[in-house]
Amino acid sequence: MKIALTSLIVALISVISLTDKHAPVLQEPQDEYQVEKGRENNIFAEDNENCLVCHGEEYYQLSDTAQDKSERRIMPSNYYVDRDEYYQSNHWSFGCLDCHPYDFEKFPHPTSARLEEPFHCNDCHGFDEQYAHYHFDEITEEYNESVHDDIEGFSCWKCHDPHSYEITIRTSENLEETILYDNNICLECHANYDKFQLLSSRDEIRIVSSHDWLPNQAAHFKSVRCIECHTEISDSLLVAHKLRPADKAVKRCTECHTSNSRLLATLYKFQSKKIRNDAGFVNGVILNQSYVIGANRNPAINMLSFIIFGGVVLVIIFHIFMRLIKK
Ligand code: HEC
Ligand code: HEC
Ligand code: HEC
Ligand code: HEC
Ligand code: HEC
Numbered sequence: 001m002k003i004a005l006t007s008l009i010v011a012l013i014s015v016i017s018l019t020d021k022h023a024p025v026l027q028e029p030q031d032e033y034q035v036e037k038g039r040e041n042n043i044f045a046e047d048n049e050n051c052l053v054c055h056g057e058e059y060y061q062l063s064d065t066a067q068d069k070s071e072r073r074i075m076p077s078n079y080y081v082d083r084d085e086y087y088q089s090n091h092w093s094f095g096c097l098d099c100h101p102y103d104f105e106k107f108p109h110p111t112s113a114r115l116e117e118p119f120h121c122n123d124c125h126g127f128d129e130q131y132a133h134y135h136f137d138e139i140t141e142e143y144n145e146s147v148h149d150d151i152e153g154f155s156c157w158k159c160h161d162p163h164s165y166e167i168t169i170r171t172s173e174n175l176e177e178t179i180l181y182d183n184n185i186c187l188e189c190h191a192n193y194d195k196f197q198l199l200s201s202r203d204e205i206r207i208v209s210s211h212d213w214l215p216n217q218a219a220h221f222k223s224v225r226c227i228e229c230h231t232e233i234s235d236s237l238l239v240a241h242k243l244r245p246a247d248k249a250v251k252r253c254t255e256c257h258t259s260n261s262r263l264l265a266t267l268y269k270f271q272s273k274k275i276r277n278d279a280g281f282v283n284g285v286i287l288n289q290s291y292v293i294g295a296n297r298n299p300a301i302n303m304l305s306f307i308i309f310g311g312v313v314l315v316i317i318f319h320i321f322m323r324l325i326k327k
């Protein structure tokens with residue numbers, strides 16, 4: 001009887017610990033002022049059309065009012081601002097002139113306005129409680145030690161397109177889309193020599209051939225981000241920003257293909273924390289990715305062990321019940 005009771009207690013305790021919800025909690029502050037994104041909610045939308053009449057179209061009208069002459073001209077693609085992307089981006093609620101000098105209302109645009117230094121992210125986000133959870137200061141410190149920092153003309157804006165950047169890894173449910181979004185940020189230059197050349201006189205770096213040591217490159221680039229291998233892991237940042245030189249990048253397969261994969265501290269960082277919060281589950285993401293990182297967890301096996309476990313508990317309860325009846 002005693003043995004049966006003890007094993008019942010042990011069994012109950014292990015059931016409780018399986019559903020333990022006391023894992024560390026990631027704080028996600030709720031924004032009380034949140035307004036739904038979109039052109040219809042932007043109070044500057046009409047003013048913005050003064051710029052988008054040219055920058056939001058593939059052609060613009062080059063006019064000379066004095067001579068009453070006008071002709072169509074191509075808007076160069078790197079000066080094109082997509083309305084839909086703009087009004088869904090982080091800075092969707094802005095007027096163009098919140099960031100650009102008023103002199104841009106004149107055309108041709110005066111050189112002084114064109115050469116004016118743009119705002120830095122921290123001019124607005126530094127020391128602001130509402131954005132403290134993004135750790136702008138720490139990101140800036142990491143960026144200052146990254147390979148791009150020494151390049152003249154490089155800035156946060158080169159990766160965070162002012163007219164389309166949208167936080168993704170933190171909000172998207174779709175990991176594959178997030179990976180694609182983040183990798184395209186890098187490929188904007190590393191697969192586009194025209195853009196690369198604006199910043200460097202180096203010969204073209206061909207990403208496909210510099211990564212030909214990686215088997216099934218296409219599958220890897222769909223499943224991991226460039227920054228998984230190229231940044232130093234950060235304990236506090238969701239997205240590490242310290243990009244190291246190529247010779248310090250991750251090349252050993254076992255850094256990812258093990259149960260203690262670096263992906264848990266990078267790509268899956270947010271998911272593993274979030275799922276742990278929502279479901280009281282440890283390493284929830286690994287369940288889906290089990291074979292990938294070499295973790296030996298598998299949903300089917302988990303379910304089977306649950307059934308066996310439940311069966312054992314039932315047998316014990318039945319046993320106690322019978323003994324009580326006999327008494
Ligand atoms: C008549 C069409 C037209 C209008 C209206 C117009 N732009 Fe432009 N803008 C251009 C063209 C064409 C270019 C690229 C060629 C050039 O620099 O002249 C350009 C370039 C720019 C640049 C890049 C300058 C540089 O050197 O990097 C910025 C920034 C810009 N425009 C902002 C604005 C803003 C903000 C407005 C609205 C207040 C605006 N533009 C209105 C046609 C226009
Ligand atoms: C959140 C600030 C911000 C807002 C809002 C903004 N811009 Fe910009 N824009 C910038 C910055 C910063 C750059 C320079 C980007 C760089 O250095 O790579 C830029 C560059 C440009 C360029 C030059 C092309 C380029 O990408 O370098 C054009 C054209 C332009 N902006 C037009 C607009 C128009 C039109 C609007 C409004 C619909 C607008 N911008 C709103 C910050 C902003
Ligand atoms: C001119 C001021 C200004 C600058 C410069 C600026 N931001 Fe913002 N940013 C804002 C404001 C204001 C919002 C909130 C917009 C809204 O939702 O209406 C915002 C929103 C964001 C958000 C979304 C926050 C959320 O919780 O939804 C992110 C991320 C962000 N900015 C990153 C950046 C980065 C990275 C840079 C530099 C590349 C930058 N910002 C530059 C003012 C700025
Ligand atoms: C080499 C490219 C690159 C540069 C340069 C860069 N970032 Fe980022 N940053 C990224 C990528 C990629 C993400 C992930 C975007 C996503 O999926 O949400 C990111 C995300 C962020 C986020 C959101 C992090 C979160 O917790 O959700 C902030 C804030 C940010 N960057 C700020 C900055 C600031 C400030 C600078 C300049 C000091 C900067 N970034 C420079 C690539 C870059
Ligand atoms: C705006 C263009 C641009 C973007 C966006 C960009 N890079 Fe770069 N990157 C460069 C340039 C230019 C260099 C310097 C080449 C040189 O040495 O002159 C460079 C250098 C590097 C190097 C160092 C190469 C070496 O030989 O050591 C790595 C690694 C790198 N980038 C990775 C990335 C990753 C990862 C991302 C995305 C998170 C990214 N870059 C985004 C332009 C860019």
Ligand code: HEC
Binds near residue numbers: 187207
């Ligand atoms: C699986 C890890 C991994 C991934 C993912 C990865 N890289 Fe690399 N990358 C490396 C390693 C390791 C090197 C150094 C290769 C060598 O020295 O043989 C390198 C080299 C580079 C270089 C320098 C190449 C040269 O010839 O100088 C650049 C630039 C670069 N990577 C950018 C990227 C970009 C952009 C992406 C995303 C599309 C990316 N990497 C994805 C590991 C990776």
Ligand code: HEC
Binds near residue numbers: 214215223254
């Ligand atoms: C940055 C982490 C990372 C590194 C480093 C890495 N892998 Fe992977 N690898 C992954 C992920 C994630 C997948 C999942 C791909 C999928 O499911 O499509 C994968 C998939 C694979 C696959 C299966 C591809 C397929 O056809 O679906 C093989 C084989 C593989 N990796 C071998 C290697 C070898 C060999 C190395 C070292 C040279 C390596 N990996 C380095 C993360 C990594």
